[in-house]
Amino acid sequence: DIQLTQSPSFLSASVGDRVTVTCRASQGVSTYLAWYQQKPGKAPKLLIYAASTLQSGVPSRFSGSGSGTEFTLTISSLQPEDFANYYCQQLYDYPYTFGQGTKLEI
């Protein structure tokens, strides 16, 4: 199975900050990497697919990059609604594993 390791697991930041979350895969996944945002009690919401493509309707302050085994999610200027949990997921090979998550706190 392909393991995904996110770092950091917890991130404390302020409104207006630029933050980056990293996702490392145990083997290459090409660009079959997606990022999701999840708020308490809600289903995950897709932010980025194909490693760097912004999903329709997602604010442009979110961006993704990487290929192979190392990927990043960047939020250029944190807004109050961005404080949530973030997960990466590989869809290169079954099982479609998720990273352990990053909790972004104020």
Place this chain on the structure above:
Amino acid sequence: EVHLVESGGGLVKPGGSLRLSCAAAGFNFSTSSMHWVRQAPGMGLEWVSSISSSSTFLYYGDSVKGRFTVSRDNAKNSLYLQMNSLRAEDTAVYYCTRLYNWNGGDAFVIWGQGAMVTVSS
């Protein structure tokens, strides 16, 4: 409107069975690869199972293999997850989701609201 609605969750004793359903609307269900993802209380997301559009290809996570069975009825726009030999560690919110395919990447775009399954004596 595009949506997925899960049902069938509840409280079940260890060793028991439960069947989740997911009703789809607003998109071409019969040509869609469908998946189940779960989330234990306070924990991260775990991919559980998938089924191809014509039920030809079925995949399961190691933790549920041999105990869970995924199926679908395209005529009813419905997805199912039969869960047998349930354990306490199966306690989670179960989401159904649709896989979208793009050039260079796939992702889960549509998610249901989730169904809570609690395994406890």
